[in-house]
Amino acid sequence: MSEELLKAMAQSIIDGESEIAADLARQAIEAGLDPLTAISKGFVEGVNQVGDSFACGDVFLPELVMAGEAMKAAIAVLEPELKKRGAAREVLGKVVLATVEGDIHEIGKSLVGTMLTASGFEVFDLGVNVPADQILAKAEEVKADIIGLSALLTTTMVRQKEIIEAMDARGMRNRTKVMIGGAPVTSDWVEKIKADGYSEDAIGAVNAAKLLLDAPA
Amino acid sequence: MHFSSRLLSDSEKERAHQETLRILSEAGVLYHSEKALHLLETNGAVVDWAKKIAHIPEEMVVQTLQTAPKDFVLGARNPLHDYPLPSEVSRYALDGTGAFALDFVTGERRYGTDNDSALGLRVFQAMDMGVGAWAPVSAEDKPAHARPLHEFFTMMKYTSKHGQHEVHNVRQVPYLAEGLIAVMGGEDEVRRRHAYSLIYCPVAPLMHDGPMMDAYLELGSLDMPVMTLPMPVTGTTGPVSLFGNICVANAEALSTILVIQLCHPGRPVIYSSATGTMDLRNGSYLGGTPEMGLMSAALAEMGRFYGLPATSAGCTSDAREPGPDAVLEKVITSIAPVLGGSDIIVGFGEVDSDQLLVLEQIVVDNEIAHFCERIFQGVDVQQEKVLTEDILTLGPGGNFLTRRSTRRMARSGELYISDLLDRHTLEQWTKLGRPGLYSNARKRVEQILSEPMVDPLPDQVLGAMEKILAGADKELAGYTQS
Numbered sequence: 001m002s003e004e005l006l007k008a009m010a011q012s013i014i015d016g017e018s019e020i021a022a023d024l025a026r027q028a029i030e031a032g033l034d035p036l037t038a039i040s041k042g043f044v045e046g047v048n049q050v051g052d053s054f055a056c057g058d059v060f061l062p063e064l065v066m067a068g069e070a071m072k073a074a075i076a077v078l079e080p081e082l083k084k085r086g087a088a089r090e091v092l093g094k095v096v097l098a099t100v101e102g103d104i105h106e107i108g109k110s111l112v113g114t115m116l117t118a119s120g121f122e123v124f125d126l127g128v129n130v131p132a133d134q135i136l137a138k139a140e141e142v143k144a145d146i147i148g149l150s151a152l153l154t155t156t157m158v159r160q161k162e163i164i165e166a167m168d169a170r171g172m173r174n175r176t177k178v179m180i181g182g183a184p185v186t187s188d189w190v191e192k193i194k195a196d197g198y199s200e201d202a203i204g205a206v207n208a209a210k211l212l213l214d215a216p217a
Numbered sequence: 218m219h220f221s222s223r224l225l226s227d228s229e230k231e232r233a234h235q236e237t238l239r240i241l242s243e244a245g246v247l248y249h250s251e252k253a254l255h256l257l258e259t260n261g262a263v264v265d266w267a268k269k270i271a272h273i274p275e276e277m278v279v280q281t282l283q284t285a286p287k288d289f290v291l292g293a294r295n296p297l298h299d300y301p302l303p304s305e306v307s308r309y310a311l312d313g314t315g316a317f318a319l320d321f322v323t324g325e326r327r328y329g330t331d332n333d334s335a336l337g338l339r340v341f342q343a344m345d346m347g348v349g350a351w352a353p354v355s356a357e358d359k360p361a362h363a364r365p366l367h368e369f370f371t372m373m374k375y376t377s378k379h380g381q382h383e384v385h386n387v388r389q390v391p392y393l394a395e396g397l398i399a400v401m402g403g404e405d406e407v408r409r410r411h412a413y414s415l416i417y418c419p420v421a422p423l424m425h426d427g428p429m430m431d432a433y434l435e436l437g438s439l440d441m442p443v444m445t446l447p448m449p450v451t452g453t454t455g456p457v458s459l460f461g462n463i464c465v466a467n468a469e470a471l472s473t474i475l476v477i478q479l480c481h482p483g484r485p486v487i488y489s490s491a492t493g494t495m496d497l498r499n500g501s502y503l504g505g506t507p508e509m510g511l512m513s514a515a516l517a518e519m520g521r522f523y524g525l526p527a528t529s530a531g532c533t534s535d536a537r538e539p540g541p542d543a544v545l546e547k548v549i550t551s552i553a554p555v556l557g558g559s560d561i562i563v564g565f566g567e568v569d570s571d572q573l574l575v576l577e578q579i580v581v582d583n584e585i586a587h588f589c590e591r592i593f594q595g596v597d598v599q600q601e602k603v604l605t606e607d608i609l610t611l612g613p614g615g616n617f618l619t620r621r622s623t624r625r626m627a628r629s630g631e632l633y634i635s636d637l638l639d640r641h642t643l644e645q646w647t648k649l650g651r652p653g654l655y656s657n658a659r660k661r662v663e664q665i666l667s668e669p670m671v672d673p674l675p676d677q678v679l680g681a682m683e684k685i686l687a688g689a690d691k692e693l694a695g696y697t698q699s
Contacts, residue, residue, distance in 0.1 A: 060497040062452060102428075104249065104420055107453050111500055154316050154328075154355035155364055155385065183502075183572065184316035184355075188327075201499045 002033055006042040009074070013046025016066025018073035025077035035078040039089055043074045047118055054203070064203075065111070068118030075117075092120040093145035093213045096138050098130035100151050100159035105182075109150035111202040112181065116148075119206045132163045136170065144176050145213055146197075148205070151182040160185075161193040177212040181205060220595035222556035224515045230522045233515075236464045237471060238275045240423070245272040246472040249427030252434055256479040273475065281475045284482035287524045291349065291442070291487075292410035294400065295377035295672050300348040302487065302526035304560045307593065309532065309586050311341045311579070312567035313351030313382065313416065314368070318574040319538070321662065326573065329354025331371055333574055336666065337566055338375035340579045343665045346586035349561055350376045351416060353574045363689040366392050370682050373400045373413070377672035381414040381444055386428035390435045392689040397439065399681040400674065407439050411485060414442035418491070419469040421447060421454035430476065437481035444487040444528065445473035446563070450502050452495035459512055466490045466512070467519050474525075488520030489563065491530035493570075504570050505534035505546030513550065514557030521558065529554045532564030532582050539575045539655055543568045547585050555589040562586075580658035584637040591633040602631070637661070 005028060012021040021043065028038040050067040053059040075089070082089060095116055099109050106128045113125045124142055126135060139147050147167075151157045160180045167173050179197040180190060190198040197212045199205040209215075225233065245263075247270050248254050257271040258264040260281070264271050291300045300308060318333035319326055337353040352368035359367040365384045372380040373396065384393050397407045407413070415433050419425050433443055447469035449455025455462040474486045492512040493502045503509070513529035520527025531554040536542035547564070554562050564571070565586075566579035607620050617623050626632070639652045646652065674682075 057498065061495070061500045062457075062497070104424065104426060108500075111453075154314075154357060155361045158361050183570075184328075186328075201501060203499055 002031065002037075005031065005033065006038070006045070009038060009042030010046035010049065012074075013043050013067050013070050014050055016063060016070050018066075018070045021070040021074040022077050025074040029078070029081050035081045035085070036087055036089060038078060039075070043071055047071055051119075061203075065114055068114045071118045072114070090120065091122045092210065092215045094122045094124070094142050095146045095148055095209065096124045096126065096135060096142065096144040097148040098126040098135045098150070099128040100149055100156050100163070101129055101131045102159065103151050103153055103156035104128045105150070105152035108152070108181065108183075108202065109148070112148060112150070112205045115202050115206050116209060119210075121146075121209060132159065132166050135163060136166060136172065139172070139176055146177045146179055146209055148179045148181070148209075151180070151185065154184045157182065157184055157189065160189075160195065164193055164195060179205065179208055179212065218595055218598075220556065220593055221558060222514065222553075223518075224511065224553075224557055225518050230519060233460070233464055233467060233519060234522065237467045238278060240464060240468040241273040241278060241472060242275060243272070244423060245270040246468065247424040248430065248476070249425060250430040250434075250476075251427075252480075253425065253430050253476045256476055260479050271472075273472065278471060278475065281478050282471070282523055282525075284478045285474055285523075285525055286483060286485050288526065289411060289442070289485045291379045291414070292412040293348075293377060293379045294373070294412050296410075298348065298378040300379060300561075302560050303521070306590065307555045307559050307562055307586075308348040309344075309346050309565050309582070310349030310381065310528075310561050310563040311337065311347060311351045311353050311565045312533070312563060312571050312574075313353055315354045315567050315569075315572045315574050316357075317569070317572055318354050319576075321576050328357035329574060330358045331356040331367055332358075334368060334371045335375045336576060337574050337579065338372060339670060340576050340662055340665050341565065342376045342378060342671050344565070344579060344583040346583050346590070347565055347579075348379060349563070350378050350380045351563070352382050353566055360690055360694065362693040362695070363389070363392075363686065365389060366396070366689050367686060369393060369413075370396055370686055373397075374674055374679065374682065375670070379412060379414070381416045383416055383429070384432045384436075387432045387435055388693055389689070390432050392685050392693075393436070394439060395685050396682055397441075399678050399685070404439070407441075411440070411442050414444060414485075414487070416444050416446060417473055418446045418448055419473055421449035421469065422465050423469060423472070425473070425476075434476070434480045437477065437484050440481070440484055442485035442487060443473070443477050444489050445470045446489045446491045446530065447473075448491045448493065450493040450495050451508065452497070453500060453502075455492070457495075459508055459515070462492055463512055463515050463519070466492050466516055470516075470520075471523075486525065487528055487561075488516075488523065488525040489528040489530070489561075490516040491533075491563070491571075492516070502570055503535050504530065505536065505543075505550055507549050507553075509533065510550040510553030513559065513562075514553040517554055517557045517559035526560050527558070528561035528563065529557075529559045530564055531555075531559065531562035532585060533571060534568045535570045536568045538573075539568055539578050539581070543578065544581065544585070544654070547582060548588070551585055551589045552592060555593050576662045577655050577658035580637065580661045581654055584635060584654070584658075587633060587635070594630075597631070602626075 177196040197208040262271040318329040447466040534543040534546035
């Protein structure tokens, strides 16, 4: 029974079916299945398969994103049960994400959030047009391992620099790494403002985050 | 007759209009501008103030659109470059605000500077198919709080063609106004000539920036035309289908025009779009695809459906560097809006998804524009082109090179002569070092830049502009809203 259930869980992720994934998660709880087993032997198997197929070019981004959304739906059901049992799923790291102040472009940042969540990070997405103080306060509150800063405009890129300087001033850089992204961001800019990590796209952001935390790619 | 296309039938355009009306009233549009929301609410929209979303009813859309001018002349500092809208033919605008430039001397790709814009604008000035300038790169060497003003002023300085650019907030408005008045020689001239316009990009899907919108409403006092350039991307910031994305772009365009008209009825507006498609492998924006060309053409038809001057992005490419990939994509994204009757196609000079300015590309794109123009001109069947008499006179085996008609039409445009493509014989071409489109374009750029600047502004005006910019650099510092 549980073997079949685990397979169905993986399949729900591969199919990108959030409702089915959530339903299977509920079934697992009712059947008394360990939520950690449901995650690692069930849903994560699906994530891994989709990830591998995506890397080979057999899966397109919308399919990957829907798999990520299904994973989120399953976790949302299982997380309270985990807490009840005093257990916690393995989280690769905590990430505070935001589009910087003066910039209301959202999609790229949100895509990074989905990819990170699906890959095992805990993501706190603060949205768009977020002032530096708010980002730093949240990072301190949740003890973030990474702050991710998105900017689409050349005029708002400077906010990334200002936030890094503010982190320096607060002595946060040892505890928290900074990743930046956005269409005008380049590795030269990363170097110039002394950010820790960067990726040209949302997929690469997962590996960049893992690298920063010495997690296996 | 002209070779033109009809992408959407009348009923399909009506369908797009109806779907757009549903989007505007049911989903509504988010405005980060309180002023815009007040205008909309006062005139009949239902505003959810907590969400900043205006639900705009059909009657209001239809009624408000009526005040938008159906035609006007897009003026230029040098009136020889005035361009009446709508136009029978398609002409082009320089692409704008790319983040990067390919250094003409070193070949290095780097962030764009004020000087890159100046060079791009000087080259653009010499392009006969180009009618509208746009500061081609974001000037990274200028302070962010005054950057758009520097870019705007550089554009006014280095080209006497029509110029369109942007400002980012109300604080920048008086500096721009002062600069425009200095250049045009008076406030009335700014208002009357429409030599400078504003380019406005809604944030897809269905959102409007606050500070920028407020600034643009303020500039209505100078009657500055506004080109609205919605940019939904199929599958990410817009629905995945072309038709769905067209409806979102249309809703964004109309939701801009409505606010502009409510604030200043009769202010000139230009309907436009710069849609993209998602790269299915990594989610990136693509602007050099056949689908983008189709959406541009269809949206130009929608602009025409509303009786507005209708333009579109096009001549765009996602190639990382100039070359065959860029030419392929630029041709396909130009020809569709040309055949669709777009008044202006915005895209000269940049590759890498509108992010990289390449001076040679401006010249190459001008050539692509000529090729597309020739296709558009079609097959002329006026009497002088029939020439059956010549065929009868010469009969089988005749040599048409000896006919007067051949000599006469050699200079008539019947056969397009390319200055840029190399047509030497194989051995001559080899001896010449195998010249091609880009190497010839490079020579042309060198020549343009070695010549004196065309239509320079008087020293007195330049001095005034410097002073205004120095003031903006100092007085706007610390004002962070972009």
